[in-house]
Amino acid sequence: MSNFVLPRATFLEDEDFTMFADMVKRFLAVHMPAERVSEWREAGLVDRALWREAGAAGLLGVSIPAEYGGAGGDFRHEMVLAEALGHAGVEGWDITLHNAVVAPYVTSFGTEEQKQRWLPKICSGEMVLAVAMTEPGTGSDLQSIRTQARIDGNEVVISGSKTFITNGQHADLILVVARLDGEPGAKGIALFAVETADAPGFERGTNLEKIGREYGDTSELFFNDVRVPLENMLGAPGAGFGMLMAKLPQERLIIAIQSLAAIEYVISLTVAYVKERKAFGKAIFDFQNSQFVLAECKTQAMAVRALIERCTELHLNDQLDSATASAAKLFATEQQGIIVDRCLQLFGGYGYMSEYPIAQAYKDARVTRIYGGTSEIMKLLIARSL
Structure with missing residues (x-):
């Protein structure tokens, strides 16, 4: 498969993030092979053991302080984890909700006794x-x-x-x-x-x-x-209510990051397919329409990444407000829907077949415009800032 990944911002260039991304890839290869994921998809949930395996591998609590059993990282580690999952086409196992949405309520607002009681179990996978x-x-x-x-x-x-x-x-x-x-x-x-x-x-x-x-x-x-x-x-x-309002911007930003990773994943799938598949004696990629569609998809993906990385910089400096986070979620998820639809079209009839990853990505994408606040709610929040 083509490996379409846009250049990263300088704040993600540290070797620590590259090593962490490689660790996540290795974990997914060992613990989430295609046949195991297929079984889980049929069952409607992952094995409970996967959470313990993730805890043992150091994937849970990556931004929880080390004194409570976490890895002591920051939001950038959560971003790297979400991207690695998305680039592997892993949509559904919500380790990102566990790590980057729910756990921060305990770390930010919990008493010392609550942190000591819950955070080590959250990091080990004993508590989902x-x-x-x-x-x-x-x-x-x-x-x-x-x-x-x-x-x-x-x-x-x-x-x-x-x-x-x-x-x-x-x-x-x-x-x-x-x-x-x-x-x-x-x-x-x-x-x-x-x-x-x-x-x-x-x-x-x-x-x-x-x-x-x-x-x-x-x-x-x-x-x-x-x-x-x-x-x-x-x-x-x-x-x-105040605690929810304080944490919802991070939740919406992590959803936007997941959408960006899914965008890069479907573009990778599509580039690989159109370069291999032939019609009328030449590769589908060699038709001007295919090139134009993919050029537009890449441009849209670049715009999504630019917005998300700007929002991440703001968030790392405690400056990300609700309206800006809502704009990131709105734009990223709406573009995800557009791009996966256009990429699926280049697969022709095969894109409609469930066994093709592009069809699964198409189904997985739809909910991103609903959960974490619908696109319509995002527009209302943005409008209030005008």
Whole structure:
């Protein structure tokens, strides 16, 4: 296969990042061969053992401080990991959500006792993470959350349901977004960590069947008067909405990075195919239309990378705001949809066949414009900054 990867920014040129990317590639080659992934795709989730294997290989908690069992890296290591997964066509196993979306809530807002209790297990793979925001009647509007949390002495009683929860079947520690004591609006939002191994009243729904990313378990979760210690609350009462707003820019940036890696992957697939496949006596690549389509795809990919790397620089300096992160997610995911569609067209009928990786990439791409905030919500957030 062609190896289409755009030049990296200087802040990713350190040998440490190259070595880490090579380590991820080796892990994927050993632990995620095509036949194993095919079995997981059929089953609808990965083997639980994969999380332990990733922990043993040092892929979990890469930006968690070493004192808590992590690798002590920063967001650039999360970026390298997301790109390595995308370049291998690994879409569905949400190690990036575990590492770069959920774990930062604990490292940034957890007490010292919470960090000591949870972070080493998060790094080893003993605890798989999920965050439960979305509800059956509430999508991107976090202020409309209806899941209730009632303080009862030194415990909190959680009642409600969540849906479309990534890592929902495997999760051992779930950050639940709930409304504390019926307080309305943003001031009532709080975050509670539910340890599923000891949570009477907690139930997992069936693993939801999706049109893509099939081996990424996605579930409904039910909280039927689940009691957790009050000490499992992250931050102060009513501080949940502010914590979510602080961390959503990183979540949206990591989704944009995943989309960029997927773009580079599908261009690689397509360049390799059109140079090999012949029609009317010559390679498909030799037709001007093929060259023009791929030239446009490369140009679009360059624009996506430029925006993402600028956003990453801002993020590393604690300057990435919600509107800018939303713009990165909007642009990257929308371009991913356009590019994978145009590349699939160059495969002709073979592009519509499930056994071809381009068809799988086409299916996997669709959800990126929905999760982490829909494209329409991203536009609203961007418009508010004008």
